[in-house]
Amino acid sequence: MLTVKVLNRTNGAYPDSKVYWTFNGQTHSIADQPYLDMPANSAGRMYFHLGTPTSKYNDFVEFTVGPDQFNGNTTRVDAFVLKIAMRLHAADGFDQEVGESRKVFAESRAATFARFKAAVPAEFDHLAQGLDKILSPGGDPSFRPGGRYADYFATYTTAANSSEILGCAGPLSGKPDECAQLNRHVTAAQANDRGAYYQAAPANFYAKFWHDNAIDGRAYGFPYDDVNAQSTYVSHQNPQYLLVAVGF
Template identity: 25%
Template sequence: MITRRTLLGGLAAGAAAASGLTLAGRALGTPAPDGRATAGLPLHIVNNTGEYANSSVWVYIVGNDGTQQVHVTPDGELRPVAVADNGPDGFTDYAIPLAGSGATTLQLPRMSGRIYTALGGKLKFKAVEDGNGKAALAYPAGWVASDPNYDVLHDCAEFTYNSGGMYCNTTMVDMFSVPLAIGLSGAKEQTTGTLKDGARAKVFSDVKGAEGFDRLVVGDTRVIAPGHGLDSGLFAGDHLAPAIDEAWSAYASKDLKVTTNAGTFTGRVVGGKLSFTGPGTVAFDKPSTRDVLFCDGTLAAPNDGTLGPVAAILGAALNRSTLTTQAAQPTTDPTAFYRERLTNHYARAMHAATRDGKAYGFAFDDVAGFASYIEDGAPKELTLTLTPF
């Protein structure tokens, strides 16, 4: 299975100097280059917001074709990003308008990237040169107050479409704003991401009411993920420290079992490190709150089959507050998640909001299959629905 982490190939999170924009610096996966010679996959955009007319909604399809950063035109053509695409205002206009009424059908070429939706105003993508002199896009960063897209209501879904099939997800890893659902038709019919009735407002309310999370709510525009909130001074950098300390203390005197596809690892905290033996030898320094929220730093997960899977499971357990109480990981019973006072209440609210209980509230939310992710090896069409507010 291609998870969101392998699907994206590590979308760079560095901010472009002086602009505050997020720069997509690395490839969003590696779709087959031969995709440009094949027919596109029908992509249907359905506006069911009940708040915005089709004329006030724009779509952007941006990403990577395996060799370069690209965008999709309204007629389904895959074009490379070019610095010359910046207009007099300094930004590109890659917007795809919706049809006058009803669903809008586009052709999705083979590529990997994001489908952005913007409501009430267009997004400003800036074409820049990356460190290698290649054209790249500075993506919207709705969690940065100085970003030119900060006041625009927008959100995105992620996908890879290649010779192996379609792999896609809704994501709240960075923020949550526009309720989106994806439907994938192919070998079977699948949907994910659909919110319960009234759930958008409840997400805002639940996050605002959680201790330490209230400043992550930006009016009625978006809720910022706590990791980005931490970097912006809106969330305490040591918020999860007591819970992390408690877990490290617990496993100084008992074993932690972590089972991956490679087998079962047995861990103990020795000399401050959580060290495992088993199919391989791996060790982790005690993570910070930021490491847990971003699933990075000491919890970074390389695609190596040993360290990576263990790191992902530890990161998920810390976000879901099950690590101390469950000595066999991963925990697969969702009723055990988010039960502690110190937990990722943002992810908790997102999972409570969806009809299927699945969401991408943090980067390792795919652990044990709780992510709003679907795939199909024989896709026929993809539908992205902007659901009611």
């Protein structure tokens, strides 16, 4: 059994009665039920919603809970909607946090979106959809064949088109190292050098932004972002509790 507690970190934008979680057919506000005892052999996603249980402001964490082990992560592979961080604590004293940084949680939603648009090149700033969400370029039509940025990676490689690179699809499916190198704009020799990542265009600057704004620089910005342990994946035996912070 793993105890999960959901924390309201919306800086007063939503009261506890308007912060909801959904898992395994249950939906509750954290005013009603902030804790969930998650049994072994649970798997899937736990969703979080602000305002109403069907709000457009919703996001999730992914995990599996084995008989004596937790494996899970936050993710930006599809989009950013809510600020999410989680902290896993285990019986042997293991304690690890992943997700957006405290600085990101402390700032306003408008500030986060404005900083994203200022940080990324022109090909990526349209991914910020008002203040509703920031789309991942991997699923954005603009980078697909026929889209205005379909040739974004064309001068860098002919191994795959831009959409396939950003989504690690097509010829890059099942090739995590190659896809990670292309997204990060590094050579095979630089593959383990975090300081070399995203230093030149073309690169996945959406992913770069989330790494720059994450605890320990770890984010899941594209499907194979776990190469060289750069993602928010956390795994440990005998977990005791999981805290999930939900921000706006």
